[in-house]
Each structure stands twice: as C-alpha cells, then as structure tokens.
Amino acid sequence: MADAKEINPFLKSALEFGPVLLFFVAYLRLKEREFTIAGTEYDGFIVVTAAFIPLLIASTGALWWLTGKLSRMQVATVILVVVFGGLSVWLNDDRFFKMKPTMIYVLFGGLLGIGLLRGQSYLKFVMEEMMPLKDAGWMILTKRLMLCFFGLAIANEVIWRGFSTETWVYFKTFGLTAAVFVFFMTQAKLFQTYGLEKDEG
Numbered sequence: 001m002a003d004a005k006e007i008n009p010f011l012k013s014a015l016e017f018g019p020v021l022l023f024f025v026a027y028l029r030l031k032e033r034e035f036t037i038a039g040t041e042y043d044g045f046i047v048v049t050a051a052f053i054p055l056l057i058a059s060t061g062a063l064w065w066l067t068g069k070l071s072r073m074q075v076a077t078v079i080l081v082v083v084f085g086g087l088s089v090w091l092n093d094d095r096f097f098k099m100k101p102t103m104i105y106v107l108f109g110g111l112l113g114i115g116l117l118r119g120q121s122y123l124k125f126v127m128e129e130m131m132p133l134k135d136a137g138w139m140i141l142t143k144r145l146m147l148c149f150f151g152l153a154i155a156n157e158v159i160w161r162g163f164s165t166e167t168w169v170y171f172k173t174f175g176l177t178a179a180v181f182v183f184f185m186t187q188a189k190l191f192q193t194y195g196l197e198k199d200e201g
Contacts, residue, residue, distance in 0.1 A: 007066045016074075019055045023049075023055075024169060026048045027166075030047060031043075049097050052081070052085065053081060053082055073108065080104055080107075085097050098156075101153070102156045102157055109148075115142065116139070121135070123138060123145060124142070132195065133190075133195060133196060137190060141187060152179055
C-alpha cells in the first residue's frame with residue numbers, strides 16, 4: 001500500500017467536517033418547510049438528510065483520493081450514514097437517521113471491549129503514532145474511551161427520543177464532538193504518566 005499523502009490541513013478539515021456543518025446550516029434553513037416529491041410529502045429534515053448522504057460520500061471519496069487512506073471510523077461512518085440515512089429517506093422516517101450516532105458509538109465501544117477481553121488495545125493500533133504510550137496506558141485509555149462511547153450512545157438515545165429534532169441536531173453537530181474533545185482533554189494526567197519519550201518508542 002502506498003504511503004499516505006499529506007494535504008493542506010484546512011482542506012482536510014473542510015472535507016472531514018464540512019458535510020456536517022452544511023447539514024446543520026441546511027437544516028436550520030429548511031426545517032419549517034415541506035417538499036412534495038413524486039407525490040410524497042417530506043419535511044425539511046428528510047430532504048437535508050437525502051442531500052447529506054451523497055455529500056458525505058463525495059467528501060470522503062475526495063479525502064481518500066487526496067490522502068491515499070481512510071480511517072476505519074471514517075469508513076464505518078459512511079456505511080452507517082448510507083444505511084440509516086437511506087432508511088430514513090426511503091421510509092420517510094427521521095428516527096433511523098437519529099439512531100445512527102448510537103450505532104456508531106455502540107460499534108466502536110463494542111470493538112474496544114472485544115479487544116480488552118482479548119487483552120489487547122485496539123485503540124493502540126489506530127492511534128499509536130499520534131499518542132505514544134506505554135502498554136498499561138493504552139489499556140487504561142481504551143477502557144475509558146469504551147465507557148465514553150457507550151455513554152455517548154445512551155446520551156444520543158435520550159436526546160433524540162426525549163427532545164425535539166432541532167435539539168438533537170444541535171446535540172449531534174456540536175455536543176457529540178465537544179464531548180469527545182473534552183474526554184481527551186481530561187486524559188492529560190494519563191498521557192503525562194504513561195507517555196513515552198521519543199527515545200523509548
């Protein structure tokens with residue numbers, strides 16, 4: 001396999017986060033509108049979801065073409081968006097798309113859990129180059145991230161089932177991302193305790 005190619009970090013960020021932000025903006029503009037397509041009425045959320053699916057596929061494809069690689073999380077996200085977003089559009093039911101973050105976090109939390117049961121940190125395989133840690137540190141971080149993922153899955157279920165669609169859109173766009181960011185920020189002591197110096201790697 002060819003080595004990953006470096007691209008402009010702003011372009012990379014635009015390709016990774018642009019579709020989600022465009023989904024958010026489009027939803028705010030179209031949330032009160034209804035559209036009749038082929039004799040069926042669709043609300044703004046469903047129409048925006050239908051547009052989001054090919055946009056995410058295109059941006060992820062462009063990222064792969066430019067960099068030469070995709071993370072497993074990116075691939076899984078695209079697959080789940082296509083499946084659950086497609087079901088929402090096909091059945092004209094927004095619940096399927098709202099379940100998608102739950103499925104993503106359960107999937108990755110479950111994979112981390114399987115690795116832990118086998119005495120391995122699958123997280124290390126994905127992030128070792130970014131965060132060099134001792135093996136004990138990887139195991140602790142993996143356990144914590146697994147619990148974080150399961151917690152986010154529960155939070156998503158609570159939000160989409162108990163609150164309005166608009167509240168869920170804000171939560172999905174900003175809340176989930178902020179939660180993962182805050183999680184890693186709170187692990188500073190772990191990184192300090194179990195971090196490897198360059199000459200130890």
